[in-house]
Amino acid sequence: MRLIFDGTVRVDERSRACEPAAGEALVRITSAPIDCWDLRSADGPRVPGRFGVGVCEHAETRELVGRRVMIRPVISCGGCDLCLRGLREHCRDRQIMGEAPRDGCFQRWVCVPTENLIALPESLGDEACALAPLVARAIHAARRIRVDARPFVTIVGDDVQALICAQHMTRMNAAVRIVGQQRRRFELCERWGVRHRHADEVGRRGDQDIVLISSGVEDACELAVGLIRPRGRLVLLAPAIAGGQGKRLDPERIVEQEIEVVGVDQGPLDEALDLLARGQFETEALLERRLLIREGPIAYEMARAPASLQVVLDAA
Numbered sequence: 238m239r240l241i242f243d244g245t246v247r248v249d250e251r252s253r254a255c256e257p258a259a260g261e262a263l264v265r266i267t268s269a270p271i272d273c274w275d276l277r278s279a280d281g282p283r284v285p286g287r288f289g290v291g292v293c294e295h296a297e298t299r300e301l302v303g304r305r306v307m308i309r310p311v312i313s314c315g316g317c318d319l320c321l322r323g324l325r326e327h328c329r330d331r332q333i334m335g336e337a338p339r340d341g342c343f344q345r346w347v348c349v350p351t352e353n354l355i356a357l358p359e360s361l362g363d364e365a366c367a368l369a370p371l372v373a374r375a376i377h378a379a380r381r382i383r384v385d386a387r388p389f390v391t392i393v394g395d396d397v398q399a400l401i402c403a404q405h406m407t408r409m410n411a412a413v414r415i416v417g418q419q420r421r422r423f424e425l426c427e428r429w430g431v432r433h434r435h436a437d438e439v440g441r442r443g444d445q446d447i448v449l450i451s452s453g454v455e456d457a458c459e460l461a462v463g464l465i466r467p468r469g470r471l472v473l474l475a476p477a478i479a480g481g482q483g484k485r486l487d488p489e490r491i492v493e494q495e496i497e498v499v500g501v502d503q504g505p506l507d508e509a510l511d512l513l514a515r516g517q518f519e520t521e522a523l524l525e526r527r528l529l530i531r532e533g534p535i536a537y538e539m540a541r542a543p544a545s546l547q548v549v550l551d552a553a
């Protein structure tokens with residue numbers, strides 16, 4: 238059983254164990270979260286799924302065999318100038334799970350370099366692991382914008398990524414607030430001590446040092462540009478935002494206001510797993526649904542909804 242994606246998602250009944258190459262491990266996938274990158278249409282049919290959790294069934298590293306593991310999605314060469322500068326996520330020769338030529342994790346078996354496996358603590362459930370990519374992105378974003386230096390930060394969005402960023406950043410800087418449109422999300426913010434405003438009620442005073450855009454708010458780009466101060470920083474947290482919902486980013490405003498645009502992608506998964514293991518995020522409140530791989534088309538529909546929480550696919 239696996240999913241095939243070529244713009245639309247379909248279920249393929251075949252299931253075959255791949256043959257791991259030298260330095261690779263064979264992982265039996267148990268669950269996999271649908272990430273924002275998995276929703277992009279890409280060339281050619283492929284098995285999507287950047288991130289996966291499973292059991293390592295074969296590896297040259299004996300200690301890993303039989304362990305629950307999480308798969309890091311970027312496979313890097315380790316030898317190019319970017320890898321040597323510590324930017325392995327941006328390796329010049331990188332491959333990414335779920336993008337040609339690498340099949341992703343929405344299937345029963347996956348072959349992946351052993352160095353891409355993170356051994357999981359037994360106490361950490363699959364649901365918490367499913368949030369790790371989002372927590373990792375929040376950690377990475379907070380570092381890139383130096384949120385602990387106390388700038389005024391607004392997060393535009395109602396989806397699970399926005400909620401996780403807001404929680405993580407509020408712990409470091411009480412001036413962080415979330416601007417959304419879904420009232421039921423505000424109840425969560427209140428429970429977590431996160432400041433929040435409705436998008437219709439927020440003044441576009443151009444006074445925020447940093448505005449992050451996730452998804453779930455109509456015309457988020459236009460709103461963000463209205464909130465940010467001249468020479469402020471605009472942070473994009475997902476690939477679909479700039480050209481996605483509603484109006485696109487207006488280059489005239491960016492030039493006129495001298496706004497700095499920052500993209501944020503992969504963060505440190507091991508640090509994220511550590512925060513999740515310490516119970517820093519309320520896992521249940523951040524999950525939309527768990528579905529089986531064979532229910533992939535419904536799961537994709539849910540994950541595409543603008544203010545979706547995390548959707549997880551289970552292998553069986």
Ligand SMILES: [Zn+2]
Nearest residue numbers: 314317320328
């Ligand atoms: Zn490299």
